[in-house]
Structure formats: C-alpha cells, structure tokens
Amino acid sequence: xxxxxxxxxxxxxxxxxxxLTVSMSGALALVGFAALTSALSVLGELRATGFALGGFxxxxxxxxxxxxxxxxxxxxxxxxxxxxxxxxHRYATVEWGGTGxxxxxxxxxxxxxxxxxxxxxxxxxxxxxQVLAAPDRxxxxxx
Numbered sequence: 009x010x011x012x013x014x015x016x017x018x019x020x021x022x023x024x025x026x027x028l029t030v031s032m033s034g035a036l037a038l039v040g041f042a043a044l045t046s047a048l049s050v051l052g053e054l055r056a057t058g059f060a061l062g063g064f065x066x067x068x069x070x071x072x073x074x075x076x077x078x079x080x081x082x083x084x085x086x087x088x089x090x091x092x093x094x095x096x097h098r099y100a101t102v103e104w105g106g107t108g109x110x111x112x113x114x115x116x117x118x119x120x121x122x123x124x125x126x127x128x129x130x131x132x133x134x135x136x137x138q139v140l141a142a143p144d145r146x147x148x149x150x151x
Contacts, residue, residue, distance in 0.1 A: 033079035072121030084118035
C-alpha cells in the first residue's frame with residue numbers, strides 16, 4: 009500500500025486518497041443520517057425548513073467527498089429516506105409528497121454527493137509527451 013506518490017514532472021508528494029466502497033458508503037450514510045436526524049431533533053429543527061434541508065445536503069456532500077462517484081445515488085437515497093421519513097412527514101412514515109418536490113429533494117442530494125465525489129474520478133496522472141529532435145549526425149563526424 010502506497011501512502012504517497014508523486015506526479016510525473018513534480019517533486020512534491022501528495023497523499024494517496026483511498027475512497028470508500030459503495031457498500032461502506034451506504035452503511036456510513038445510514039449511520040450519518042440517523043445521527044443528523046437525532047441532532048436536529050435535539051435542536052428542535054425536526055421540520056421541513058431550509059436549515060434541515062441544508063444540513064442533509066451538506067452531509068451528502070461530505071459523504072460524497074469520501075466515497076466513490078458510483079455511491080452517490082445510494083447516499084442520496086439514504087438521505088432522502090431519512091429526510092422524508094423523519095423531517096417532512098415525521099414519525100418514520102415515508103410518504104410521497106408529489107413528484108416535483110420529492111424529485112427535487114432527491115436530485116439535490118444526488119447532485120451534492122456526486123459533485124463532491126467527482127474529483128476522485130479524475131485521472132491522477134497526466135502523460136506528458138515530449139518530442140525530441142533528431143540528432144544532427146553531420147556535426148560530430150570526424151574527418
């Protein structure tokens with residue numbers, strides 16, 4: 009396991025970031041959203057306001073930053089389930105509040121998780137190509 013690597017052409021070392029697998033991201037998302045729901049309940053903000061929606065969106069982005077991009081729909085789905093069940097409709101009842109509202113919330117959570125996880129999908133190395141001039145063989149020829 010490498011802890012550090014250098015990009016070609018650079019001397020600076022950067023730590024290698026290992027991303028969580030999809031299943032581990034899902035488990036962490038369920039635990040994280042349960043903790044966030046409990047914290048919102050203690051604060052008295054367990055209602056569908058911008059503060060609660062912002063908290064869930066920020067947690068989606070944080071979880072997306074440590075996960076692979078493939079896990080973004082799973083993180084968004086877990087966030088939507090907790091937001092819909094405990095914040096919007098209360099008492100752990102998941103209900104459909106309309107296509108526009110629910111798809112917008114799910115899309116917001118998915119976009120936050122995906123945008124935060126996209127830097128992991130970028131290639132870590134860039135291939136540099138340098139064209140070398142052909143050596144001039146007539147200059148070094150001894151007569």
